[in-house]
Amino acid sequence: MLYSDVAKPTKASRIAVSWEGDSLEVLRAWPKPIREDFGVALGEMQEGKMAALPVRPMPSIAPGVFELKDSDESQWY
DSSP: OEEOOSSOOOTTOOOOEEOOTTHHHHHHTSOHHHHHHHHHHHHHHHTTOOOSSOEEEOTTTOTTOEEEOOBOSSOBO
8 A cells, every 4th residue: 555745735725546467456455444544644644644553654665654563462564
């Protein structure tokens, strides 16, 4: 998943999320509570806010790319 910070968000717009490869299909297969957590975190980031999930910048991949992490009782996502 990529998060682009090319443009500054405004009240009326959100920064786009770029789904790479099968990342959206993979996310859709996760348990509903995890999908909801990621949805909230991505929405926060699109609005230029701090995400509720742990976020790690990944500049070695590209500027504006971040890793989000969440877990349940069985695994990390």
